[in-house]
Structure formats: C-alpha cells, structure tokens
Amino acid sequence: MPTPVNVGPVRFGASDLAWILGPCVIESLDLCRQVAERLKATGLPFVFKASFDKANRSSRGAVRGPGLDEGLKVLETIRREFRVPVTTDIHETTQAAEVAEVVDLLQIPAFLCRQTDLLLAAAETGKPVNVKKGQFLAPWDMKNVIGKLDGAAGVLLTERGSTFGYNNLVVDMRGIDVMRELGAPVVFDATHSVQRPGGLGAATGGDRRFVAVLSRAAAAAGVDAFFMETHPDPDRAPCDGPNMIPLDELPALARRLIRIRQAASEA
Numbered sequence: 001m002p003t004p005v006n007v008g009p010v011r012f013g014a015s016d017l018a019w020i021l022g023p024c025v026i027e028s029l030d031l032c033r034q035v036a037e038r039l040k041a042t043g044l045p046f047v048f049k050a051s052f053d054k055a056n057r058s059s060r061g062a063v064r065g066p067g068l069d070e071g072l073k074v075l076e077t078i079r080r081e082f083r084v085p086v087t088t089d090i091h092e093t094t095q096a097a098e099v100a101e102v103v104d105l106l107q108i109p110a111f112l113c114r115q116t117d118l119l120l121a122a123a124e125t126g127k128p129v130n131v132k133k134g135q136f137l138a139p140w141d142m143k144n145v146i147g148k149l150d151g152a153a154g155v156l157l158t159e160r161g162s163t164f165g166y167n168n169l170v171v172d173m174r175g176i177d178v179m180r181e182l183g184a185p186v187v188f189d190a191t192h193s194v195q196r197p198g199g200l201g202a203a204t205g206g207d208r209r210f211v212a213v214l215s216r217a218a219a220a221a222g223v224d225a226f227f228m229e230t231h232p233d234p235d236r237a238p239c240d241g242p243n244m245i246p247l248d249e250l251p252a253l254a255r256r257l258i259r260i261r262q263a264a265s266e267a
Helices: 029-042 068-082 094-101 116-124 139-147 174-180 208-220 249-267
Strands: 003-005 008-013 017-024 046-049 086-089 105-108 127-133 155-159 185-191 226-230
Touching: 008 017, 017 029, 029 046, 029 068, 029 226, 029 249, 046 068, 068 086, 068 094, 068 127, 094 105, 094 116, 116 127, 139 155, 139 174, 155 174, 174 185, 185 208, 208 226, 208 249, 226 249
Parallel strands: 017 046, 017 226, 046 086, 086 105, 105 127, 127 155, 155 185, 185 226
Antiparallel strands: 003 008
C-alpha cells in the first residue's frame, strides 16, 4: 500500500480521493482567483495548480506564462486568500529552493522525470514532490525516480499516458496498480492524458470528451487522486484548451468519480 503524503491539509493515499486542480497556466491573478473560488466552493480536498512557465511548448510562439517572479506572487496570493495549498512545475535546479518557499508541493514535468539533478534539488527542499511519469517510461521504471527523491517529505507519482505512435497517447490502467506497489500514492492526470502532442502542428491538441471516460476507469482501478486542469472557458484558454474541463462541469464529474472510487474500495 502507498505511504500517505500530506500536502497542507490534503492527504494523498488515504481512503478518500485527493485532487490537484487549476488552470494550465497563470493567465492573470483575476483568472486564478475565479477558478480557486469556484473550486473552494466544491468542498473537495484540493491543491491549487497553475504554471508560471510552460517551458515545454510545441512552438516558439506559444504562450508560456508570466515567469517565475510574477507567477510566485500570484500563487502566494491564492494560497493566502483561499487558504489552500498550491503547486507548480519547476524546470531547472535553480528554481527549486525559491519555488519551495511559496508552494506546498513541487511538481516535476513528465519530460524531466529522469533529470537526476532536478530531482535531487527538489528533494533537498524538504517539500513533497509530485513526479509525472514520462510518456516514454514504463510504470515500474518510476522506482528509480523514487530512489532519487530521498529527503523529500513524500512522493506522488502521476500517470499521464504513454506515447502511442505519432501525436497520440494511451493510458494503461495497469500502471496505476504497478506504481502504487512502489509505495507512492498515484495521481491520474486526466486532462494531459487526452493530449495529442504537437497534433495541431504548432500547438498540442487533444479531446476533452475522453477525460470522463479515462477518469472513470482510473477511479475503478483504485487511483489515489486526480489531477485535472480546468478553466471557465477552455476554448479561449491560451494553453491546453482542448484538454481542459469547463469549470462548470467539474463538480458533477468529481462527484461521480468519488462514488466509483468508493464502490471499487468496497468490492
């Protein structure tokens, strides 16, 4: 069984589902406030997520975010005003300590999940670390990732699909069980799993209609938490719009997943 990980008041790996929720990128403080307020009203135990920099983009002209300094100010404000834990990605070793002063959970992007120095720097902060499994790794390969994170205040592993040919991802639900057996709570990234990397030529595409389908399967497989990006108007979002869930639709989906997860636990 996974060792539970506490991120502020949110407990990952307990009997109840935990959640990592928020927009893809920090568009503005107002947008983040709007999303955080709606999420807080759901009563879900969640960590607020938004990226200060989307460093891995399909093209040079893609929206990246406000950058480290401005992004951390926004996350600090959300954390203080809404009294919720926050998380964001780090991409370079030099960012780890500074970001850890603000956030409750450090996130390692999938493409960087084997970057030893980055993992060591994250662990040295003493914060919990969430590592997204690379699209190129088998679930059992994440054992070595965990081994690099000695000193972190807990490790989460996130499933976000595996490369399947060109511009496509598939999710092997067996991986949830495999990674849980490594001792870490497993998060299912429901929105990035429906991406079509580079599928729009100069941008990543996706198909959000499959978010609910894959999420139901993950809940039945016994996943510990869900990662979902959400936005009031995904079709107008500057980043990952095709994958994000409309904010109005998230509460109903969450309630359904909670029921499925409870039924799976009782089976």
